Amino acid sequence: MLPFARITIIGIGLIGSSIARAVRVEMPTVRLTGYDADPEVRGIADRLQLFDDVTDTAGAAVIDADLVILCVPVGAMGAVAAEIAADLPADAVVSDVGSCKEEVLRALTEALPGATIIPAHPVAGTERSGPEAGFATLFHKRWCIITPPEGADALAVERVSEFWRRLGAEVELMEPGHHDRVLAITSHLPHLIAYTIVGTASDMEEVTRSEVIKYSAGGFRDFTRIAASDPTMWRDVFLSNREAVLDMLQRFSEDLSALQRAIRWGKGDELFELFTKTRAIRRGIIEQGQDDPAPDFGRTHD
Numbered sequence: 001m002l003p004f005a006r007i008t009i010i011g012i013g014l015i016g017s018s019i020a021r022a023v024r025v026e027m028p029t030v031r032l033t034g035y036d037a038d039p040e041v042r043g044i045a046d047r048l049q050l051f052d053d054v055t056d057t058a059g060a061a062v063i064d065a066d067l068v069i070l071c072v073p074v075g076a077m078g079a080v081a082a083e084i085a086a087d088l089p090a091d092a093v094v095s096d097v098g099s100c101k102e103e104v105l106r107a108l109t110e111a112l113p114g115a116t117i118i119p120a121h122p123v124a125g126t127e128r129s130g131p132e133a134g135f136a137t138l139f140h141k142r143w144c145i146i147t148p149p150e151g152a153d154a155l156a157v158e159r160v161s162e163f164w165r166r167l168g169a170e171v172e173l174m175e176p177g178h179h180d181r182v183l184a185i186t187s188h189l190p191h192l193i194a195y196t197i198v199g200t201a202s203d204m205e206e207v208t209r210s211e212v213i214k215y216s217a218g219g220f221r222d223f224t225r226i227a228a229s230d231p232t233m234w235r236d237v238f239l240s241n242r243e244a245v246l247d248m249l250q251r252f253s254e255d256l257s258a259l260q261r262a263i264r265w266g267k268g269d270e271l272f273e274l275f276t277k278t279r280a281i282r283r284g285i286i287e288q289g290q291d292d293p294a295p296d297f298g299r300t301h302d
């Protein structure tokens, strides 16, 4: 049996449109409704026939939904939840796909007291955004972390888990605060570092900058892909997960200072030891089948 029959997606960007496409493939009998605050995005969603219905207001989109998934930047989650509050059916499950969970859960709970809220985070994406960037296989073999609030309805948690499994994801449950610390180091800090290094390179004098572009071999190119990620989305991530990101950043700066010292004093053995350890981590990731799918996905879905 299908976990949900009438699904509403609010925010039709990379993630919202990918969910819509995947639902069409994996659960074709589901009735899909979409809403986006941007009329141009609503027009594109109509043209691409991603939904059975695209509505002009958030309230109209949720009126008969049994699952509502908020796919907007994390800083907009609370406002969107407040917008749907009056029209949300009492038995609907509300979920989201935000990259940070603790503050989003607080915002959703405040805007929707008494609603069944089961947040989720598909750990899958690319640097691209908007409805045309999405694709149906985005979640295949990727983790989806469900972060239920304390005392959450077990059946609702299982229905949301089953929904994500049907889209091809592997589901894991996690406490929201723990999720935010894990993602701070595995996703948020790497993005911050990419934004910094590309920013530093672009601040160089004119002649060096053109050489940076000309000779951007592997390392720098990989950073520019990540640093091309959506500015609104990532501004919101850093403001929402402030504590955990600042904590990881502190540790990172200490480790960076240690490396700086090792280079200054010619401690090659320290450098070698670290690089050997990090190489093993990369190999471990590949063995688990979690190596970087994004660049290929991005290219084949242009």
Ligand SMILES: NC(=O)C1=CN([C@@H]2O[C@H](COP(=O)(O)OP(=O)(O)OC[C@H]3O[C@@H](n4cnc5c(N)ncnc54)[C@H](O)[C@@H]3O)[C@@H](O)[C@H]2O)C=CC1
Residues within 6 Å of the ligand: 010, 011, 012, 013, 014, 015, 016, 035, 036, 037, 038, 041, 071, 072, 073, 074, 076, 079, 080, 097, 098, 099, 100, 121, 122, 123, 124, 125, 126, 127, 128, 129, 130, 131, 230, 233, 237
């Ligand atoms: N981009 C990625 O790789 C991943 C993103 N996420 C999370 O998914 C969420 C969506 O991200 P993307 O799809 O990448 O962003 P996106 O920029 O592609 O799409 C966001 C959409 O939300 C709409 N929107 C913004 N404010 C709104 C509002 N108040 N009401 C209705 N619509 C509104 C925008 O018009 C836009 O179409 C974010 O919370 C992000 O943290 C999660 C996993 C991966």
Ligand SMILES: O=C(O)C(=O)Cc1ccc(O)cc1
Residues within 6 Å of the ligand: 098, 099, 122, 123, 124, 125, 126, 127, 187, 226, 294
């Ligand atoms: O494009 C990449 O490399 C990503 O890291 C995609 C991504 C961005 C944000 C998330 O919360 C999860 C995945």
